[in-house]
Amino acid sequence: MVIGERKPFDEIMKMLEGVKKIAVMGCGGCVTVCLTGGHDEVRVLSSQLRMARDKEGNPIEIIEKTLERQCDPEYVEQAEGVASEVEAVLSMACGAGVQFMAERYKDLPIYPALNTTFVGGSKKEGYYVERCQTCGECKLYFTGGICPIARCSKSLLNGPCGGSTNGKCEIDPEIDCAWQLILDRLKSLNQMDRYSSMMPINDWRTNRDGGPRKMIREDFQR
Amino acid sequence: MSDFEPIVVAFCCHYCAYGAADLAGSMRLEYPTNLRIIRLPCTGKITPVFLLRAFEKGADGVYVAGCLEGDCHFIQGNLVAKPRVNYTKKLIQEVGLEPERLEMFNMSAAMGPRFAEVAREFVQRIKELGPSPLNKNYHIQSDAA
Structure with missing residues (x-):
């Protein structure tokens, strides 16, 4: 899953300066599983924001909503009713979700509440580790199911180095x-x-070096 | 400030602190009337949302009272609650409230006197900290005075 970490509270507060009514929009996908952007976290952040703004004597009105996923147009569509009522949306999805929201709601500022950090999994509850760097050229067949790109600090393909x-x-x-x-x-x-x-030597063109990537399933194209 | 009577919300576990509160009453022990007790089936039910909501609604202090460690009726609910309370302390600190306004205590159902003692000590602590900036009732009253 995509792992995200919540941005520092002060940074979020700064983004919302001068805004009176927002939607805090959670995502029911990866960030729910990694406990940073799901329904519960929406409630926690909204509560914090309301308290901080109340304290300043500058209250903020918040609509709390969590979409099934923010990286899918059919779910992003479901925020329409809320989007028409607010001045801005604070998205608790990963970077992809924030951008899908921004693409759909062109006249509405969409702000990120998370820093998207890595692709990984949970070692135990609330403990997440990086496992994939999405290099686009999987080598796990050769390396016993352990990724040298994501897990070796130098991403060496023929290791180990002398630092082991x-x-x-x-x-x-x-x-x-x-x-x-x-x-x-x-x-x-x-x-x-x-x-x-x-x-x-690795072909990094399949990684980000080849520009933004896409994947198309032809049988689904109409 | 001297006449400040804080609102303290106490989330009490049914199997210990709630029983201890009952016992304190049966023993005719006096403890401050500032307490608003909310009974939980287990402190493992507590989430940061509950605690934040209490502060949002104007509580000056909040505490969670669960079973003694190792004595949880549901094996480890109180051990689940403890780190959540600590995490929520950080959340209220981000908002600008003192983390001392939130605490977790452990006691058994037989500890009526301890319940009263905790209540007295905690209310005293909140009195010293003063009203929460989110306690609208207090601020409205003092503005009117």
Whole structure:
């Protein structure tokens, strides 16, 4: 899932300066799962905003709403009723959701309440870790299901480097050396032959270096 | 400020603090009338939204009273509540309220005197902090005076 972190409260307050009526718009997708932008978080942030503005003697009216997803036009459409009533929308979706909202509601300012941080998963409840850098050229077949791009600090394709000590990375003793993990796993899978062949230089054109990406399923095009 | 009578919302677990409040009453123990007790099935029910709403509605102080650690009727509800209360302290601090206005206490149903003591101490703490800037009733009264 896409992981996001809530922006500092002061930054959000600054974005809303001079605005009297807003919608705080949650997203029922990834950010609900990672506990940063779902229904509950909408209620928490709205409550905080109302209190902070009340305290300043400059109250703000807030409509709280959570869409199924903000990265899908058919759901973004459902915000229409709310959008016509407010001066701005504070979106608690990831960057993609904010932009889909902005594309649909052209005359309405859409502000982000989150910093979109990475693609990852939950190690346990409330604890999220990065696992994918969306490089567009998956190498997990060769590396025992452990991604060297996302999990090696240097994104080395033929590691480990000299900074690997006791299975940990030199940048932080808390971080596992991805290549140590890969080696251990290939050994246990009896696939060490995959380690002995050199991996060629990465083609970063499939990553962001080739410009904004798109994916099209032809059978769905009408 | 000396006549300030705070509104304190106490979220009490049915299996301990609520029973302790009952016991305090049976024992004829005196505790401040500033308390507004809300009974919960377990403090594990508490979420930051509940606590924030209390402050938003003008509570000067809020506390959560759950079972002694290790004694939760639902095994670990009170251990779920504790970090949530701590997290909410940060949330109210962002808004500009003192984090001391929110606290979590642990007690058993047999601790009537402790319930009264906690109530007295907490109300005293809130009196010292003064009214919450969101307590509209107090501010309206003092403006009129």
